[in-house]
Amino acid sequence: MGQALDPIRRYLDEIGVSPLLSADEEKHYARLARKGDEPARQRMIESNLRLVVKIARRYINRGLPLLDLIEEGNLGLIHAVGKFDPERGFRFSTYATWWIRQTIERAIMNQSRTVRLPIHIIKDINACLRAARRLRQETERAPTVAELADHLGRAPADVERLMGLHKRVTLRSNGQGDDGPVDRLQARGSAEPSQCAHRDDVNEIVDHWVWELNDKQREVVERRFGLHGYRRETLEQIGAEIGVTRERVRQIQLDALKRLREMLERNGFSGDAVFY
Known part of the structure; x- marks a missing residue:
């Protein structure tokens, strides 16, 4: 256990020396980064590595080791730096959190051994869940299978099969009691991991x-x-x-x-x- 923690401790020690940016510094470096300034881009990344660790820790026991979660989160951070517009007025950490979570949750869905359904089936299930939420917003009641099928342009039998799979996976995840990555494929009806x-x-x-x-x-x-x-x-x-x-x-x-x-x-x- 101690050996497994050593790389994590070393990594945390390394990133701990990168100072956080103030709001003004953040805007300064973000503007430079948008103009192609590589040192500024690197400074934005290094100053937010601790944010990635903080978020990654929330996904421990979801099927991936912490270092893998951090690595995936870092990819989201890098993507966020490339897309961030400092003129919008909100802090970079708010914007980056969305991308960090997105990449981590996608990795859990794609890589974890506990995932039992093919990705294309998971996407179809989530399309049904999104359609159900939209129809519920419009009608203020739970939609019927026929209404879902009409909204999605699919056969009612397909919708019934997908929602049946969703129910079985949700029950299985709840029965395991480990809050697994299919998570909440989603007991709470949240958006698919790539859009969470x-x-x-x-x-x-x-x-x-x-x-x-x-x-x-x-x-x-x-x-x-x-x-x-x-x-x-x-x-x-x-x-x-x-x-x-x-x-x-x-x-x-x-x-x-x-x-x-x-x-x-x-x-x-x-x-x-x-x-x-």
Whole structure:
């Protein structure tokens, strides 16, 4: 055990000497990095290696050794440095956390021995889960298999088979009690690993683009999802407040989410991972 920990200790000792950047330093180096300055890019990476370790530790016992988790997280960090725009106004750590988690969770899904389903099946299951969430948002009730099948353009029998697999994997994971990587393929119905974003991180980012919606779209999104001090409200409640029908609120919401997803995706985020 001690021998196994030695490389980890050495790595932690090595990265511990890299000082964290202040907000002003972060913007300075990020601007240089965007212009192709390699030392600035390296400084951004080295100053955030401890963030990767902090996040990687949360995935211990998910099927990959800690050093492998750190290595995957570092790849996400490097990608984040390449895509980060300091002019957006949010801290790099917020942006990088999303990419670090994404690469770690993808690695767990792809490499862990405890994964029993092929990746293409897992993707199909997650497509069903995303469709179910969207339809539930629109109708405020659980969709039927027929509605899911129609939304996805698949045969009802295919949807039933995929959701049956999802249920069996979820039950098996719960029975093992190890919170495994198929995790939550997903007992909580979260987005697929390659699109997983945690609300605490994403809300700060979304906030920068919500204000680009028109006033009515912004108010509907804020009320519908409980943003900016609002409590979550139903379509009927929102309609009564802003003086339009329930169906009109639903259409405003769909238009607003479409615009938000487009803006997020243009800036390197997965729109489907935001309002889950």
